[in-house]
Amino acid sequence: MTALVELAGTHVVHKARSGGLFARDRVYALTGADLTVAAGETIGVVGESGCGKSTLAKVLVGVQRPTSGTVSVRGRDLWAMAPAERRAAIGSHTGMIFQDPSTALNRRLTVRQIVRDPLDVHRRGTCAQREERVRELMALVGLPRALADGLPGQLSGGQRQRVAIARALALDPGLVVADEPTSALDVSVRAQILNLLLDLKERLGLALVFVSHDIQTVRRMSDRVITMYLGRIVEEAPADRVTDRSRHPYTRALFSATPGLLAPVDPIPLVGPVPSATRPPSGCPFRTRCWKADGACAESMPEFSVSYTLGHRFRCHHPVEEDQPTRELVRQARDPKEPV
Numbered sequence: 001m002t003a004l005v006e007l008a009g010t011h012v013v014h015k016a017r018s019g020g021l022f023a024r025d026r027v028y029a030l031t032g033a034d035l036t037v038a039a040g041e042t043i044g045v046v047g048e049s050g051c052g053k054s055t056l057a058k059v060l061v062g063v064q065r066p067t068s069g070t071v072s073v074r075g076r077d078l079w080a081m082a083p084a085e086r087r088a089a090i091g092s093h094t095g096m097i098f099q100d101p102s103t104a105l106n107r108r109l110t111v112r113q114i115v116r117d118p119l120d121v122h123r124r125g126t127c128a129q130r131e132e133r134v135r136e137l138m139a140l141v142g143l144p145r146a147l148a149d150g151l152p153g154q155l156s157g158g159q160r161q162r163v164a165i166a167r168a169l170a171l172d173p174g175l176v177v178a179d180e181p182t183s184a185l186d187v188s189v190r191a192q193i194l195n196l197l198l199d200l201k202e203r204l205g206l207a208l209v210f211v212s213h214d215i216q217t218v219r220r221m222s223d224r225v226i227t228m229y230l231g232r233i234v235e236e237a238p239a240d241r242v243t244d245r246s247r248h249p250y251t252r253a254l255f256s257a258t259p260g261l262l263a264p265v266d267p268i269p270l271v272g273p274v275p276s277a278t279r280p281p282s283g284c285p286f287r288t289r290c291w292k293a294d295g296a297c298a299e300s301m302p303e304f305s306v307s308y309t310l311g312h313r314f315r316c317h318h319p320v321e322e323d324q325p326t327r328e329l330v331r332q333a334r335d336p337k338e339p340v
C-alpha cells in the first residue's frame, strides 16, 4: 500500500483558550498520533466531543502545524519543506471539506470563482483550461451549470456542500478529509452528500478520512475505524469488526451506546465525565472511567498491540476478549467486582 499521508508521534498542544494572556494551561489536543492513510481507503474517526478528531483532520491536511512529531506527504516531511513547497504539496495532495458550508465558502464569490480559486492560486493551466475544469468539477458533484454565477447565499445547504466538495477536488488530490460534512445539513440531503462522497471515492480512487459523531454512518462508510479518546488514538479496527469485536473497552462502550448497532444491548455504563484535556490522567487516559482499570493503567500508557487480524491494533492493558459479547461487558461494568 502506498502511504499518501503518514503521522508519526504527532502532538498538538494548544494554549488554553480561557486561560488569559499569561496562563500556563495547555490543551493536549493530539498526543503521539501514529497513522498511515493509504491510497483509495476510507478511514472513519470516532470519539466524544473534544477528543481531538478535528485536530487530527487538520493535521492530516496541513491546516494545523503539529507541536512535535511529523506529517509526511508521499514520504516527505511536510513541515520540513520550504513554505512555498509546502503550500504546493498541501494543495495538490489533500483537500478538506468542513462541517458548515455556509461559513466555509466566501459569500461574495460566485460558485465559479470559489471552485476556480485553487486553480488560480496554484496557477494550473491556462484561463480556458481552468474554466473547463470548473465545468468538469461542477458536473462531477452534480451541480447544474446554471448555478456557476450564483452566490453561496442563493444556494441550498446541499448545493453549498457540493460547491465545497468541488473546490476540495479542484487540484485532483489523493486524499480528501471530511470533518462532519453533513451535520449542518437537513436530514433529507445528508444521504445524498454521503452517497456523493462514496461515489467520488470510487470513481476517482480517493482516500477519504471521515470524521463524524454519527457512528452508524462512519461504520457504513469506512474500511477502517479509528477511536480517539482525550487526544489519543486508542484503537484502529477494520469497520466490520469494530462494532462487536473491538478490543478497547472505550470502543465497546461507544458502540454499545449507539442505538441500532448492537440490539438488543444496554449501553456499557461509564463512570464520571471525560477528564479535561488540560489535565489528562497519568497512564491510560481512559482509566478514570474504565471498569477494568487497575494500578498498571495509572502507571503507563500501553503500547499498541497488534491483534491476530491484520489492521487491528489497540492500546489497553486489559483488552476485551475478541469474542466477548458486549452484554457481558455491560454486566461487568455494572458490577466491577465480577472477575474481568
Ligand SMILES: Nc1ncnc2c1ncn2[C@@H]1O[C@H](COP(=O)(O)OP(=O)(O)OP(=O)(O)O)[C@@H](O)[C@H]1O
Residues within 6 Å of the ligand: 014, 015, 016, 017, 027, 028, 029, 047, 048, 049, 050, 051, 052, 053, 054, 055, 056, 277
Ligand atoms: N485553537 C485552539 N486553542 C485551544 N484549544 C483548542 C484549539 N483547538 C482545539 N482545542 C481544544 O483541543 C481539544 C480537541 O479539539 P477538537 O476540536 O480536535 O476535538 P473534536 O473531537 O473534533 O471535538 P468536536 O467533536 O466537538 O468537534 C478540545 O479540548 C478543544 O477545546
